[in-house]
Amino acid sequence: MFNLLPIEQKREIKREYILRLLIAGGAMAFISLAIAAFLVLPSYFIALAEYRLVLAEQLAAENLLELKEAAELRTVMRESRDKLSVSALLGGEVSPSEVLDKALSARANNEGVKIRGIRWERKTEKVFAVTLTGEADNRDALLSFKKGLDRDGTFEKVLLPVSNFANAENINFIISAEAVFKK
Structure with a gap:
């Protein structure tokens, strides 16, 4: 279909x-x-x-x-x-500024010494082991700084290694001492 x-x-x-x-x-x-x-x-x-x-x-x-x-x-x-608390660290007796002031007063008459660091550790209530690091222009400046610390009366047993005197100029030094505060 x-x-x-x-x-x-x-x-x-x-x-x-x-x-x-x-x-x-x-x-x-x-x-x-x-x-x-x-x-x-x-x-x-x-x-x-x-x-x-x-x-x-x-x-x-x-x-x-x-x-x-x-x-x-x-x-x-x-x-x-708590660790950085000055009163906890030093028992409230001696402030860090006193340690710094004593170190800087020994350096005051000696412009040839630059203090780069201060480290202290508490031995007893008023005795601190202090380590000063820095740079001195020459041997004479370093020696007069050490003698200034000795004369201060606050620092006892000031130890300046002989190796610090190896260079004649631009001397990096480390001085160890005991700081006794009589308060």
């Missing part, structure tokens, strides 16, 4: 057939995508909820870590403050 139809009707029927096929295929694709989206939607919401939960746990862990670090930092600061 198809062969009995004129060519124009055959084309029309073929065009309607392709149109029906496209509409049916499109409808099936749309229905398939709608069902797939409907079935994937719960998985998406579960994954989103888990992501938010993990993010919240991570934030809580970071905050906890920051709190632990802050607590550790406070502990370290408290220990450092």
Whole structure:
């Protein structure tokens, strides 16, 4: 019967057939995508909820870590403050400025000596082991500085190693002494 139809009707029927096929295929694709989206939607919401939960746990862990670090930092600061506390270090008897003043007064008449560092350690309540480091322009300046410490009366057992006199100029030195404060 198809062969009995004129060519124009055959084309029309073929065009309607392709149109029906496209509409049916499109409808099936749309229905398939709608069902797939409907079935994937719960998985998406579960994954989103888990992501938010993990993010919240991570934030809580970071905050906890920051709190632990802050607590550790406070502990370290408290220990450092106790170590650096002048009254705890020196028993409130002698201030560090007194040790520094005595060392600088010995240097006052000698411009050729530069003190780079002072380190002291408490031996008894009024006796401190003092180590002075610095630089002297020449041997004479270093020797007069040592004699000034000896004359001061506060420093006893002033030790200046002979190796400090090896250079004639620009001498890096280390002087060890005991400072006795009679208060």
